[in-house]
Amino acid sequence: MKLFLFPYLRYKFVNAYVDKLGNMYLVSTSRSKKLGSTEIDYINILESGYLDFKLQEKLIDSFKNCNSLKPQEVIPKDTVMGRFMGFKTYLRAVKGLKLIEISWHYNQGYVITPTEKKKGHGYIHLEKQKINSNENALAAAVRRGIDASRITSE
Structure with missing residues (x-):
């Protein structure tokens, strides 16, 4: 019943940022009426070497x-990753970080979308390299997504 009354519960997104040392920052998202899916101040940290x-x-x-x-309904001057990393801008906060978008859709499972980071373009989703997964193989699929993500220029 909830899925019909609240359609945003049919899908969820988590952004996974990975630094050069292999540390991962998982940032949960929430649905904003004005901005769509936006990051919220809930971050899980995995230090390099995690199983x-x-x-x-x-x-x-x-x-x-x-x-x-509850997400912000206006474009904030500071971002979740900016506050977390101690920088004023998103660009500085994610410098040197790969991004993997992990989404869950009701009755479809998980989709891991690797990205390519290009100077002047930000993160570009590599749609042709999407990885479909179920909950049992999610960790392995995320690791493949990390390997497929790249930073070509910053």
Whole structure:
């Protein structure tokens, strides 16, 4: 019943940022009426060397917390990653970070979308390299997404 009354519960997104050392920052999102899907101040951190079961655990927690906080309805001057990393701008906060978008859709499972970071264009989704997964293989699919993501210029 909830899915029909609240259609935004049919899908969720988590943005996974990975630094050069292999540390991962999982940022949950929420649905904004004006801005669409936006990042919220719920971040799970995995330090380099994490095992698949820990990655799986943190991913499930991040998805459970999607839509748990009310997103901002106006474009903020500072961003979630900016505040977390201690920078005023998103551009500075994500310098040197790969991005993987992980989405869950009701009755369809998970889709991992790697990105390419290009100077002047930001993150570009690599649609042809999307990886479909179920919950059991989610950690392995995210690792493949990280390998497929790249930074060509900043």
